[in-house]
Amino acid sequence: MKVPTNQSLRLMRPAIFFLTLIIILLIFVFDRLPVKAEYLSLASTIPSERLKPFIVTSTDGLLTFIAKAGTSTSDLPFQLFTLYPREEIANNFPVAEGLIPVSDLFVLALSSVNSSSTLADFNPQIIFKYTNDNRLRNLYIWDPLSNAFIKLAAVKDLKRPMLTYNVPDYGQFVFALFEEKELVGKSSWYVHPRYRNELMAASTQFMRGSKVKVTNLDNNKSVVVTVKDWGPDPILHPDRVIDLNKIAFKRIASTRQGVINVKVEPYIVTSTKLSLK
Numbered sequence: 450m451k452v453p454t455n456q457s458l459r460l461m462r463p464a465i466f467f468l469t470l471i472i473i474l475l476i477f478v479f480d481r482l483p484v485k486a487e488y489l490s491l492a493s494t495i496p497s498e499r500l501k502p503f504i505v506t507s508t509d510g511l512l513t514f515i516a517k518a519g520t521s522t523s524d525l526p527f528q529l530f531t532l533y534p535r536e537e538i539a540n541n542f543p544v545a546e547g548l549i550p551v552s553d554l555f556v557l558a559l560s561s562v563n564s565s566s567t568l569a570d571f572n573p574q575i576i577f578k579y580t581n582d583n584r585l586r587n588l589y590i591w592d593p594l595s596n597a598f599i600k601l602a603a604v605k606d607l608k609r610p611m612l613t614y615n616v617p618d619y620g621q622f623v624f625a626l627f628e629e630k631e632l633v634g635k636s637s638w639y640v641h642p643r644y645r646n647e648l649m650a651a652s653t654q655f656m657r658g659s660k661v662k663v664t665n666l667d668n669n670k671s672v673v674v675t676v677k678d679w680g681p682d683p684i685l686h687p688d689r690v691i692d693l694n695k696i697a698f699k700r701i702a703s704t705r706q707g708v709i710n711v712k713v714e715p716y717i718v719t720s721t722k723l724s725l726k
Contacts, residue, residue: 552626634690638698651680
């Protein structure tokens with residue numbers, strides 16, 4: 450039998466420590482998980498050879514984890530489970546004002562001790578499906594360094610209520626879907642050839658057909674518009690949260706200004722009255 454040398458023992462220590470840490474974490478988490486059958490809790494392995502996408506979907510069909518087809522250095526074991534139901538998130542984590550949990554709090558935990566692959570090798574994505582009720586929803590991850598939930602960039606389907614996110618290359622990924630009460634940023638104007646005389650807007654955050662209230666923060670003037678176009682491009686204009694067509698922009702500012710500071714809020718239609726939520 451080969452006896453480990455001092456050098457090999459030193460090399461093994463980080464892996465042993467990491468494995469021990471994962472075991473302690475999982476014992477701590479599972480000991481506190483609500484015991485309900487509908488909660489997501491599964492363990493699996495992403496294979497290194499994938500002729501087709503590797504897909505895991507929650508029992509309710511609202512959450513899907515996808516690793517794209519391809520070849521990686523080695524298999525990657527992982528666990529995907531519910532840490533807290535949505536009504537308990539605020540009791541266990543600080544949630545910023547204006548954020549409302551609308552999904553359970555999930556954990557994606559990777560076991561890379563015996564794997565030479567990292568999460569980035571698999572190009573994974575998370576897809577959330579939700580009810581189209583005109584509200585604003587985004588995925589947030591828990592950042593222990595800032596002790597806060599941080600928004601992730603998303604690709605939103607403007608025709609179907611579905612959000613797609615590229616999973617960060619973390620060993621542990623704690624995330625939930627939150628509703629936002631408002632967006633604050635900048636807005637410009639443009640002329641849409643099809644909707645010249647309508648109060649409309651372009652958005653990457655709201656589905657087509659959504660109604661939103663846009664308020665000029667410099668003069669407090671507001672206008673209600675319908676989202677009918679995609680834009681502005683978040684890569685080219687990361688500070689712009691919505692673009693108005695010319696007629697809508699003129700309701701709250703002079704077109705000579707070009708770009709203004711705005712607040713955007715979902716405009717919710719109820720059975721008795723129009724209200725902002």
